[in-house]
Amino acid sequence: MDFSGKVALVTGGGNGIGRAACVAFAKQGAKVVAVDRDGAAAEATAGIIRQSGGDATAVTADVTKSADVKAYVKAAIDKYGRIDCFFNNAGIEGKVSPIAEYDEAVFDAVIGVNVKGVFLGLRHVLPEMIRQGGGAIVNTASVAGLVGTPGMPAYVASKHAVIGLTKTAAGEVARQGIRVNAVCPGPVDTRMIHSLEAQLSPGDPAAVNQRYQASLPTGRYSTVEEIANMVLFLCSDLASNTTGGQFVVDGGRTSTGGAVTSLASR
Numbered sequence: 226m227d228f229s230g231k232v233a234l235v236t237g238g239g240n241g242i243g244r245a246a247c248v249a250f251a252k253q254g255a256k257v258v259a260v261d262r263d264g265a266a267a268e269a270t271a272g273i274i275r276q277s278g279g280d281a282t283a284v285t286a287d288v289t290k291s292a293d294v295k296a297y298v299k300a301a302i303d304k305y306g307r308i309d310c311f312f313n314n315a316g317i318e319g320k321v322s323p324i325a326e327y328d329e330a331v332f333d334a335v336i337g338v339n340v341k342g343v344f345l346g347l348r349h350v351l352p353e354m355i356r357q358g359g360g361a362i363v364n365t366a367s368v369a370g371l372v373g374t375p376g377m378p379a380y381v382a383s384k385h386a387v388i389g390l391t392k393t394a395a396g397e398v399a400r401q402g403i404r405v406n407a408v409c410p411g412p413v414d415t416r417m418i419h420s421l422e423a424q425l426s427p428g429d430p431a432a433v434n435q436r437y438q439a440s441l442p443t444g445r446y447s448t449v450e451e452i453a454n455m456v457l458f459l460c461s462d463l464a465s466n467t468t469g470g471q472f473v474v475d476g477g478r479t480s481t482g483g484a485v486t487s488l489a490s491r
């Protein structure tokens with residue numbers, strides 16, 4: 226997977242899966258644009274890459290605002306001239322609460338980042354890829370885009386929507402040499418999963434962590450690097466005829482058809 230001379234744009238690049246993907250792209254030779262609403266975190270990611278001799282730039286942007294999205298696309302083009310790989314990844318988890326009690330403002334916030342943010346990324350990156358005659362996009366869905374999780378209505382709805390956007394975009398631009406796929410992580414060891422653990426059991430998040438990891442067929446959460454590996458594969462020429470697909474990296478979680486303990490089951 227050689228990305229020498231290629232440009233990779235990553236949203237949510239300041240932390241977790243996004244940062245790991247930025248670092249992995251850079252390790253394989255890509256120039257990286259790390260986008261995050263947390264500008265210091267994006268700068269830190271770019272700093273890690275530069276310290277290892279790579280080329281990276283950070284952009285502060287909120288993916289829910291079209292002006293910010295236009296600005297991060299422009300920043301990538303101004304700095305590096307093109308966007309070969311786009312990891313449309315920024316997302317938030319919202320609250321753990323049943324639909325009958327779910328807060329409307331939290332619902333809007335989750336849909337805003339996870340659906341509108343992904344749409345706006347596609348809306349403004351695709352014209353550049355069409356202009357340059359090719360590219361590869363990976364949207365971050367989740368196993369929550371494939372199966373329901375009681376207690377996470379906004380998140381589950383948003384990630385099912387990411388799969389719908391992925392399939393739609395893939396069909397629209399396949400003949401223009403652009404591939405669009407979704408990665409569907411199961412639980413990954415990042416801030417997000419620890420936030421969910423703490424919401425479920427504020428007094429003893431470690432117990433939720435242990436129970437949930439034990440319920441997974443492989444017995445553990447994925448690492449951020451394991452998700453980044455799939456993202457790089459999907460963006461690489463090794464996946465040259467792969468588009469519109471959903472690629473699970475979940476330690477076997479969905480393979481059990483829901484027989485495993487749900488994170489949200491109390």
Ligand SMILES: NC(=O)c1ccc[n+]([C@@H]2O[C@H](COP(=O)([O-])OP(=O)(O)OC[C@H]3O[C@@H](n4cnc5c(N)ncnc54)[C@H](O)[C@@H]3O)[C@@H](O)[C@H]2O)c1
Nearest residue numbers: 237239240241242262287288315316367410412413415417
């Ligand atoms: N961690 C998991 O278990 C898991 C599982 C499945 C899917 N995912 C998905 O992976 C993606 C990355 O999550 P993570 O686990 O690395 O979480 P994280 O919280 O560690 O990182 C998310 C990053 O996105 C940024 N972000 C959030 N809202 C933003 C906005 N409006 N504009 C710009 N940046 C914004 C945050 O500042 C943060 O740096 C998300 O889409 C998430 O839903 C995570």
